[in-house]
Amino acid sequence: MVHSIKDLIVALICVAMLNVAAANAQTATAQDLPVTGGKLTSTQTSFQQPGSTSLSVEQSPLKLGSTSTEADQVPAHIQEMPEFKTTVVYLGTLPLLSVSGGESAPLERASIISSKVNQLQWDHTPGSDIRVRFDGKHYAIVAGKDQELLTIDQGVRISTSQALSEKATALQIANRLRRHFGNAPELGDSDQPSSSLAAQPAANFLDALGGTVVHAFQGLASWYGNTFLNRRTSSGAVLRQDSLLAAHRALPFGTLIRVTNLSNGKQVTVKVLDRGPFVSGRVLDLSPRAAQVLGMISAGVARVKVEVLR
Structure with missing residues (x-):
């Protein structure tokens, strides 16, 4: 009887030791799993539901290849105005110009102009590089090495009335862009930096100069x-x-x-x-x-x- 009790105790001790050894082996296996570039150093060992592994907005990485720069803040955007049958291009919070025309042309054209203006910021184009060009028929606004932003015609206005000439319209729009991109000196009639042309800083696209609409x-x-x-x-x-x-x-x-x-x-x-x-x-x-x-x-x-x- 005594021997039987001793044998039972010894057997229980052996079983406990075997369980401890098995647990240690399992832990070592979990901690030494091979991974690319090294070993996995820790795992979730709790049987409870693991907490959320999602990252906060501040912690989450940017998309592959992307960076958070000032270029993400685009200066130009558009707004359709059905009551005026036109689409307005904004430069920041102020209207830059309005585009009118057929059914879909104003929206498409305004979108192209807006994207070109935004490209100026992405390219870090200084305001002094924005100027007016005349080809003998139409005035155009260009930047950098003759990069054309838009051509002035009857569909492009700074107001819903057409009291301004194409040249005056081009100068107004160019000077608004020059002010926005570095507060460059305004252009005058000779297409050279000058203070002789006082463009409206508030950009009232409904009113032409000297007129009431x-x-x-x-x-x-x-x-x-x-x-x-x-x-x-x-x-x-x-x-x-x-x-x-x-x-x-x-x-x-x-x-x-x-x-x-x-x-x-x-x-x-x-x-x-x-x-x-x-x-x-x-x-x-x-x-x-x-x-x-x-x-x-x-x-x-x-x-x-x-x-x-x-």
């Missing part, structure tokens, strides 16, 4: 929710309870517009001081006070006539 269009208008009160608009103006202001996608800040609610005939004159609306099918966002005057608070949206007054 009255333009009208229709569409759906909405209004700001009260949650936006006491916040700054894109122009820097604060939206107050009694503010008579509006948001439009492209009209220059400070533009006066008269808005008529077509369902009841009520009118209000407001100033464009914000950007928007960014909902498809809407042409204007109005402050709460302006919406109240127009009688559209309860409806939320209204079909309106917009008259540009300059």
